[in-house]
Amino acid sequence: MSKWYPKNGRVIFHVDMNSFYASVEVAYDPSLKGKPLAIAGNPEERRGIVVTSSYEARAKGVKTTMPLWEAKRLCPNLIVMRPNFDRYRKASSEMFKMLAAITPCVQPVSIDEGYMDITACVALGSPLEIAERLQNQIRDELDIPCSIGIAPNKFLAKMASDMKKPMGITVLRKRDLADKLWPLPVDAMHGIGAKTAEKLKKVDIITIKDLVEADTYTLKRLLGINGERLQKRAMGIDLRPVDPEAIYDFKSIGNSETLPEDTIDDREIEKLIRKLARKVSTRLKRKEVVGQNVQIMIRFHDRKTITRSVKLSEFIEEEETIFSVSYDLFEKHWNGDPIRLLGVTVQDLVDKKEISQQLNLFTYEKAASKEKLFQTMEKLTERYGENTFKRIKQVEDKSQPRTSFQKDYLDDYKK
Numbered sequence: 001m002s003k004w005y006p007k008n009g010r011v012i013f014h015v016d017m018n019s020f021y022a023s024v025e026v027a028y029d030p031s032l033k034g035k036p037l038a039i040a041g042n043p044e045e046r047r048g049i050v051v052t053s054s055y056e057a058r059a060k061g062v063k064t065t066m067p068l069w070e071a072k073r074l075c076p077n078l079i080v081m082r083p084n085f086d087r088y089r090k091a092s093s094e095m096f097k098m099l100a101a102i103t104p105c106v107q108p109v110s111i112d113e114g115y116m117d118i119t120a121c122v123a124l125g126s127p128l129e130i131a132e133r134l135q136n137q138i139r140d141e142l143d144i145p146c147s148i149g150i151a152p153n154k155f156l157a158k159m160a161s162d163m164k165k166p167m168g169i170t171v172l173r174k175r176d177l178a179d180k181l182w183p184l185p186v187d188a189m190h191g192i193g194a195k196t197a198e199k200l201k202k203v204d205i206i207t208i209k210d211l212v213e214a215d216t217y218t219l220k221r222l223l224g225i226n227g228e229r230l231q232k233r234a235m236g237i238d239l240r241p242v243d244p245e246a247i248y249d250f251k252s253i254g255n256s257e258t259l260p261e262d263t264i265d266d267r268e269i270e271k272l273i274r275k276l277a278r279k280v281s282t283r284l285k286r287k288e289v290v291g292q293n294v295q296i297m298i299r300f301h302d303r304k305t306i307t308r309s310v311k312l313s314e315f316i317e318e319e320e321t322i323f324s325v326s327y328d329l330f331e332k333h334w335n336g337d338p339i340r341l342l343g344v345t346v347q348d349l350v351d352k353k354e355i356s357q358q359l360n361l362f363t364y365e366k367a368a369s370k371e372k373l374f375q376t377m378e379k380l381t382e383r384y385g386e387n388t389f390k391r392i393k394q395v396e397d398k399s400q401p402r403t404s405f406q407k408d409y410l411d412d413y414k415k
Contacts, residue, residue: 012157013131014161016112017144032079036078038052038068038071049066108413148169155236155238177235252349253345257341278319280319294345296333298339298341322346
């Protein structure tokens with residue numbers, strides 16, 4: 001068994017649910033099995049974009065982020081369902097519990113994928129045996145297919161899990177790179193998007209092998225430090241640990257939303273910014289963090305997008321403050337053109353437990369203004385009892401998260 005577990009190396013799994021949202025819906029309603037299914041937004045509104053689709057729909061050309069009208073043109077009998085994030089979060093939590101039962105070294109990276117370091121799991125069998133049992137358990141108990149990549153590091157495990165879908169298990173060792181990885185087009189590499197691929201192709205880097213053999217100085221000049229990092233990953237070098245605590249390292253919390261139609265209506269814009277501020281505030285409080293930087297994103301009718309931010313003198317979490325700062329930023333930077341999408345983000349997050357409020361020139365006046373109120377409350381409490389005043393909590397925003405990329409709930413499986 002020791003031949004599968006190198007003395008000085010690691011054995012890493014990347015577990016990736018296949019067509020996760022669609023698979024959860026099929027598990028919930030077996031009558032959907034074998035049918036072309038797409039999970040999308042409101043078909044009546046422009047944000048009706050395909051979030052994910054079943055493999056039957058993909059066979060007809062339906063792709064993620066495709067406008068719904070185009071997906072229906074390609075697949076006239078397409079079944080469209082709106083996302084049910086409560087259902088997806090529950091399935092995700094159950095899936096991660098299965099991973100954590102094998103090893104405590106689990107790092108969720110999104111609602112439907114995560115890494116496992118099984119280097120210390122020699123007693124449980126070979127990596128292939130562990131992967132097969134896990135894959136079968138997820139299928140049998142949740143009725144959801146998954147693919148698993150097995151490799152000596154996170155990058156190669158991620159690439160391996162993409163090589164065979166659905167229900168694939170792929171081993172990718174460093175000695176396999178020349179045959180399995182390097183012949184692939186450079187835009188098939190994890191971490192390289194369309195814009196980066198376009199830059200690389202302009203200097204004749206077409207395949208991953210070309211990236212490996214490229215001049216490092218040229219890559220750094222073209223892509224900065226990321227150029228050298230990508231080259232090392234392509235060579236199979238990735239020292240990042242599987243970190244179970246990484247889910248707590250989010251540095252910002254934000255929400256964005258596409259408007260039903262391009263608008264210059266001040267009331268519609270103000271209403272949406274307030275809605276986004278409320279959602280951000282709710283999530284900040286849920287994670288018990290505060291932030292000191294507010295950013296607004298504006299996407300215009302021609303898809304031109306700008307982001308503007310401001311650093312504040314104090315930490316914030318309240319809806320009204322987030323709204324006020326966001327709306328002020330918007331008014332300063334809006335050029336009057338029709339708006340397609342707005343986003344509000346609070347950055348530079350700090351755990352509430354790690355900070356203590358200091359009365360400075362900015363907070364003293366606010367605190368002092370409340371002193372008479374506090375004194376009055378104390379007197380009434382002495383006279384009428386402890387429960388005279390109750391702090392009214394803001395009603396929790398139960399609206400579901402809009403995408404799978406909001407990571408501030410990925411520790412749910414530990415509860």
